[in-house]
Amino acid sequence: MKCEVKMGLQTSNFELQTSTVVLGLGNPLMADEGIGVRLVERLAASAAEYPDVEFVDVGTGGLSILYHLEGRRKAVFIDCAYMGDEPGTIRRFVPDAVRSAKVLAHRSLHEADLLRIIDMARQLGQAPEEIVIFGIEPQRIEPALGLSPILADRIEEYVTLLRQELGRESMI
Amino acid sequence: MSKGTVNINVHHVTRIEGHGNIVLNANNGKIEKLEWQVPEAPRFFEAMVRGRSYEDIQTIVTRICGICSITHSLASTKAVENAIGVKVSEQADKVRILMHYSEQLQSHVLHVGYLAAPDFFGVPSVVPLVGMAPDAVKTIIGLHRLANEWSDLIAGRTTHPVTLKPGGLTKFPTEKELRALQERLKKCLPDLKVVAEVVLSVAGNIPKFDRPTEYVALKQTNPPTYTFYHGDITSTDYDGAVAINDWKTVANEYVSDQSTAKWTKWHRDSYAVGALARFNNNAEHLSPTAQAVAKMFGLEKGNCNPYMNTVAQLVEAVHVVEVSIQMIDELLTKGIKPETVKVSPKAGKASGCVEAPRGILFHEYEFDRKGHCVGADICIPTNQNHANIQKDFEALVPQILDEPEDQIRLKLEMLVRSYDPCVSCSTHMLDVKFVR
Numbered sequence: 001m002k003c004e005v006k007m008g009l010q011t012s013n014f015e016l017q018t019s020t021v022v023l024g025l026g027n028p029l030m031a032d033e034g035i036g037v038r039l040v041e042r043l044a045a046s047a048a049e050y051p052d053v054e055f056v057d058v059g060t061g062g063l064s065i066l067y068h069l070e071g072r073r074k075a076v077f078i079d080c081a082y083m084g085d086e087p088g089t090i091r092r093f094v095p096d097a098v099r100s101a102k103v104l105a106h107r108s109l110h111e112a113d114l115l116r117i118i119d120m121a122r123q124l125g126q127a128p129e130e131i132v133i134f135g136i137e138p139q140r141i142e143p144a145l146g147l148s149p150i151l152a153d154r155i156e157e158y159v160t161l162l163r164q165e166l167g168r169e170s171m172i
Numbered sequence: 173m174s175k176g177t178v179n180i181n182v183h184h185v186t187r188i189e190g191h192g193n194i195v196l197n198a199n200n201g202k203i204e205k206l207e208w209q210v211p212e213a214p215r216f217f218e219a220m221v222r223g224r225s226y227e228d229i230q231t232i233v234t235r236i237c238g239i240c241s242i243t244h245s246l247a248s249t250k251a252v253e254n255a256i257g258v259k260v261s262e263q264a265d266k267v268r269i270l271m272h273y274s275e276q277l278q279s280h281v282l283h284v285g286y287l288a289a290p291d292f293f294g295v296p297s298v299v300p301l302v303g304m305a306p307d308a309v310k311t312i313i314g315l316h317r318l319a320n321e322w323s324d325l326i327a328g329r330t331t332h333p334v335t336l337k338p339g340g341l342t343k344f345p346t347e348k349e350l351r352a353l354q355e356r357l358k359k360c361l362p363d364l365k366v367v368a369e370v371v372l373s374v375a376g377n378i379p380k381f382d383r384p385t386e387y388v389a390l391k392q393t394n395p396p397t398y399t400f401y402h403g404d405i406t407s408t409d410y411d412g413a414v415a416i417n418d419w420k421t422v423a424n425e426y427v428s429d430q431s432t433a434k435w436t437k438w439h440r441d442s443y444a445v446g447a448l449a450r451f452n453n454n455a456e457h458l459s460p461t462a463q464a465v466a467k468m469f470g471l472e473k474g475n476c477n478p479y480m481n482t483v484a485q486l487v488e489a490v491h492v493v494e495v496s497i498q499m500i501d502e503l504l505t506k507g508i509k510p511e512t513v514k515v516s517p518k519a520g521k522a523s524g525c526v527e528a529p530r531g532i533l534f535h536e537y538e539f540d541r542k543g544h545c546v547g548a549d550i551c552i553p554t555n556q557n558h559a560n561i562q563k564d565f566e567a568l569v570p571q572i573l574d575e576p577e578d579q580i581r582l583k584l585e586m587l588v589r590s591y592d593p594c595v596s597c598s599t600h601m602l603d604v605k606f607v608r
Contacts, residue, residue: 063286063298064330067317116299123302124310 032138081135176201251524278319279529285312339513387449398457435559442559445531447484462491517543
């Protein structure tokens with residue numbers, strides 16, 4: 001299988017699809033909210049090691065997440081998450097282990113609840129058989145470039161955990 | 173509450189991109205206040221580009237929008253090229269149009285499928301549609317994917333293109349990639365027909381409301397084309413054509429107390445832009461399948477029901493796919509050839525214009541002899557629709573004032589959504605509680 005990296009210029013084969021997709025969510029203009037995007041960028045830098053994995057910066061893509069899930073065996077989401085933990089904490093969980101505390105106004109395509117998107121994909125029969133979420137507790141969410149030091153200092157730890165995830169078989 | 177007494181304050185309207193409010197206060201059939209308000213803060217892009225090189229303009233102004241980023245890129249690049257006197261090759265011109273069509277498909281599919289369809293089915297969002305019309309939702313998701321990957325291929329990525337530069341493109345798709353794209357476009361035409369049939373099945377829920385309106389769009393006569401990219405400015409009230417550099421004589425922007433966005437008017441006190449405007453000016457040049465879809469809905473030139481803009485978008489989605497299949501044939505017949513373009517700065521001032529999914533878009537720049545920007549002016553389609561939305565409100569509300577308040581609110585919200593107004597983004601993060 002050919003590796004696809006949709007960071008910057010996407011020049012790969014138009015039709016091939018990898019069985020695993022890693023989706024980084026967030027907005028790097030809002031400080032720690034951008035952790036998912038920063039981590040998927042880091043992983044994509046060594047994409048050649050993962051020929052059957054596509055790394056996608058979905059940003060604040062909302063409903064566009066749906067089409068990235070179709071036809072995959074596994075999806076790994078990386079996102080900033082309020083989990084009630086210490087800032088900087090990373091937790092690996094599956095969608096069924098949590099319930100969303102978000103209230104949606106259905107204002108726009110960008111407003112999305114990841115858990116609801118996953119649920120939609122399941123209802124449509126388009127969800128991967130394995131879905132894993134890595135949540136990172138933020139310290140600050142506000143208009144600012146760059147992560148807060150408490151998260152920035154732990155980037156290598158996060159990358160190591162994610163690389164372990166991509167190196168192993170299903171744990172569910 | 174007695175009939176004709178309503179107090180509606182929608183703050184903000186949902187399922188549009190950006191923030192707009194609807195205010196309606198009526199007492200015993202007398203309308204006391206009726207406003208379409210736009211409270212968005214100004215964004216100062218025209219100031220941001222001052223002092224920047226002509227080479228940087230597109231990279232900056234594409235950030236005006238996350239939905240129409242290709243459109244802003246093309247309008248600004250055309251304006252820059254006009255200002256410094258650069259022509260692009262026929263090959264680059266075709267590939268740019270192909271890029272532009274990817275955004276038309278993407279934007280129209282999202283609006284029809286995710287934003288407008290819930291109104292037709294009487295639900296608050298696309299989420300319940302998964303249970304009501306799963307096959308249609310799957311089809312929309314597939315089309316969304318195709319449109320985004322089409323943008324990836326030609327523009328370098330889905331949002332904020334990186335392959336455009338004054339004088340041409342930094343990268344052309346390979347012939348192999350174009351053939352793969354063409355195959356997928358051919359396969360998606362039946363999918364678009366499925367979407368059209370599903371929308372037709374609920375078309376009875378599209379409100380019936382006509383208001384004679386001036387519709388403004390690009391018009392291309394040589395060759396006659398259903399154009400999104402080349403041509404001059406025309407309208408349904410005007411037989412001639414206005415040169416792009418004279419767009420200010422069309423827009424006639426002015427300030428309204430109820431809006432932070434400027435309003436526009438030409439031959440009447442407002443005009444409309446967008447899919448229905450293009451249709452009303454150019455429908456005879458639609459592709460055969462697009463014409464057939466228009467016929468399914470009884471959509472004919474001269475239609476002045478703003479709610480039908482969504483149907484016109486569906487028609488255009490079919491059109492751009494069908495003509496792109498043909499354009500790829502033309503590109504492949506000649507073969508993709510490498511291009512090297514050298515562009516030198518010079519002093520000049522000019523405009524560029526393309527049709528955004530939601531209507532005609534104008535960019536104007538002036539450069540000094542070193543190619544530094546000394547002035548900019550941008551007029552986006554949603555601005556051009558604001559006054560028309562207000563005039564629609566004023567014509568519609570007296571006709572529906574006796575209806576239940578919820579019904580009035582829904583019709584006003586649907587009317588705003590039918591224009592597919594577009595503005596901005598916010599933060600998106602998980603907020604969860606562990607249950608095990």
